Amino acid sequence: MPARHWFPCAIMAMVMMPVALTAQYPVRDGSVSNIAPYLFAAADFGINPEDVTFTKDIAPILQRSCQNCHRAGGGAPMAFTTYQETRRYATRIRDRTAIRDRMGAMPPFFVEPGVGIQRFKNGNALSDEELAKIQAWVDNGVPEGDPADMPPPLEFPTDQGWVLGEPDLVLRSIDVTVPAVGPDRWGDIGIVPTGLTEDRWVHSVEVREINDIPTDAAATTVGGRYVFHHMTYFSGVLNEDGTGLVSQGRVWPVHEIGRNADVFGDGVGMLLQANSALSLSASHVHSTGGQANTGHLEFGFKFFPKGYEPKYTSSIRLGGNGIDMDVRPNQAGQEFHSYDVLTSHTKIISFEPHLHAPGVRMCMEAIWGINRFTLNCVGYDHNWVKQYLYEDDAAPLLPKGTILHIIGFVDTRADNPNLADTRNWAGSGRRSVSNMFADLGQMVRLTEEQFQAEMAERRANMKDKNTYDIGCPLCWAPQVIEAATATGGGAP
Ligand code: HEC
Incomplete structure (x- = not known):
């Protein structure tokens, strides 16, 4: 019985792809103001x-x-x-x-x-x-x-509520107090033991800030309503006396003001180990501009059932960089490009553009053989650092060898209300007035079998051969019959 399988290597796929798409990302000058509003009759x-x-x-x-x-x-x-x-x-x-x-x-x-x-x-x-x-x-x-x-009013939780519903485990940081007016502070705010006695796979994590800023306080920016700008944190196993971590485990998705919760998706998980702790290693806190305020973060984890083993583990993709950027003053439409070759079959779980105050837009393209197609273009507002979570059956399924191309756009003119300074050159840096250019989205690596199985599911959902599944370049690729190798012939 000859084995039937899908393209075993990139070269064949390139030769046989039935459609050639060159849908480039739409050209915009990337500036804040030069685009007409969307008006409809x-x-x-x-x-x-x-x-x-x-x-x-x-x-x-x-x-x-x-x-x-x-x-x-x-x-x-x-x-x-x-x-x-x-x-x-x-x-x-x-x-x-x-x-x-x-x-x-x-x-x-x-x-x-x-x-x-x-x-x-x-x-x-x-x-x-x-x-x-x-x-x-x-x-x-x-x-x-x-x-x-009038539709009946929606019911909302009386406290600040969890967007994803009540977590299985809530961990709390220490309280942090910021003065009414003062410089920003960065740094480590300690470890928080999880208290877990066995490994648990995490289905979703949501971080919220609880603070004493009145909910009706006048605030013209989101930063006026929160003490924490962001928190980068990881988990690891506690040492014997519980004062530190013996090893660094997973880096969790960063908490940022305005950012949403992370759902890793069915079959995807991140591990929180037995006897572990969160290390809140890199916080950035700031004054709110009103009065002295105190706040803390709560980390709400929802678990998969005990004993569950996820099919995939998620990891953070890091396209782009924050090292050698060159941002000119008072100029719209400045572009940054980064190209990464995927070293394994990959399912992209989310897209998370990360720029700083000058940022206005990011696009992500996949280049596969003669095909080049835009996975997404999204606007960027540094007040809202958003993660875009693909539906499971719409997430890009990219073969090994695909080039992921990220394009960031910045606008350093006064039209960009997030910008502090239009007059000076700016390089890379951790402050919002300096620049970063990265995609912090989540991805999972797939084995050949997993990749084929995921594509088979996609195909079952596609009506006919005229349907094109954006982000799945091999979904309709013709089958290759391996019998050719048995007779000594080469692949077609
Ligand atoms: C994730 C939270 C969130 C959602 C969802 C949201 N908003 Fe807002 N909205 C805010 C915040 C925070 C502000 C204040 C900061 C700002 O203006 O950007 C705001 C400001 C506004 C303002 C400006 C008010 C002013 O004083 O100028 C308008 C108008 C507005 N929102 C409309 C909407 C509408 C309409 C929707 C739904 C279609 C919506 N918002 C959904 C959080 C949200």
Whole structure:
């Protein structure tokens, strides 16, 4: 019985790929201001603009995409739970949603529509039709509509809540107090024992800050609402007297202000060992500009069931660098490029652009043989360091040898509101006013069998040969029959 298998090597695949895609990432000058807002006419969606009301059309959008932040105690500076609360912000709601994928957009989810993969676990982007409704509603003088159409209010946890639900294990850092006004501080804030007596595989981790800043405090930036800017941390096994770690284990996804929780996905896990501790090795804390404040971090872990062995372990991809950047003053559209060759078959779990204050956009391309296609382009706002978690069946499945190309865009003109200085050259560095250019997303390495099995699942979901699965260049590659080798002939 001749073994049937998919391309065993890159050369054959390149020769036989049936489609040649050269969809380059869309050219934009990468500046904050030079892109028109996304405007839509309600009539194009079969909607009479005059029929659009708050209770029927707008409230459901706010509930789904805004209220987890825009509610009492939700983190955003104003609530959008009732008509009265919302109507005075109507114009700003229209404007901030219409910029959609750029710095300052609301909701803060900056994936550019119409290019690359569009299915994310944590996506709360608005559709074209929803933007059309918001725009029609504002243009028609924000009518309230029939109160009977109002959806029942959502229920929110009374404390700050866990986005992913109650964790199995919560670990707490020490309290950190910052003065009303003072310099930023970096450094180690100690270890936190996990208390685990056996190894546990982690399904998701969420980090939240608990502080004494009043939830209704006037804050014009997100930084005014939090003490911690970020925390880089790892876990490892405790030494005998419990004062330090004998070895460094996993580096966990960085906690950053505005960043979302990490769900590693089914079949993917990260290990928290028995008798381990978290080492909170690199915190960055800052004054909030209001008064002296105290805060701490809580790390909430959800576990896979005991005894579970995940198929894959996740690791952080690091495309780009923060070493030798050369950022010119007062100039839009500056680009940075990094190319990495994948040394094994790879499933990309998430895309996490990391730039600093000058950053405005990042794209990720996969180059495979004669194919070059854009996996995603996303806007960047240094107030919101976002991670984009692909749906399991939409995550890029890239063969060994693929070149991952990351493109970062920075804008150092005054149009970029996150920028402190338009006049001076800036290099690389850890401060937000210096620069980094990296993709901190998660990936898993796949064996040949795992790669084939994942592709077989994709193919089963694809309707016909005209469907192209972005990010899976070999999904429709023709099969190769190995019988040729048995008769001494070469592969086709
Ligand atoms: C992840 C949390 C989060 C989500 C989700 C979110 N917002 Fe916001 N929003 C904020 C924060 C924090 C601010 C204040 C900082 C800023 O302006 O960027 C803000 C500010 C705003 C402002 C500016 C108000 C002003 O004073 O100018 C508007 C308008 C707004 N949001 C609308 C929305 C709408 C509409 C949605 C949903 C479609 C939404 N937001 C979703 C957190 C969020």
